[in-house]
Amino acid sequence: MVRPVELYFVCPLKGKSYWTRDWEIAGELKVEENPPGTRRLKGKVSVTCPHCESRHVYATEELVCPLTQT
Numbered sequence: 001m002v003r004p005v006e007l008y009f010v011c012p013l014k015g016k017s018y019w020t021r022d023w024e025i026a027g028e029l030k031v032e033e034n035p036p037g038t039r040r041l042k043g044k045v046s047v048t049c050p051h052c053e054s055r056h057v058y059a060t061e062e063l064v065c066p067l068t069q070t
Helices: none
Strands: 007-010 017-020 023-033 039-048 055-059
């Protein structure tokens, strides 16, 4: 069974954070491998913000790690 992944976002207009499963991949996601063997996910996701009701697009590098949030 595939379960939706909940991601953590911060609204760039209001500065408020939120969790949501209602996001979409914008374009393509790629795995980029660096010479030392580390991997990074490259691409963009889009989401409708519950705080300002605008659609925001985030690069994967901009997504906040949910494990560091309290």
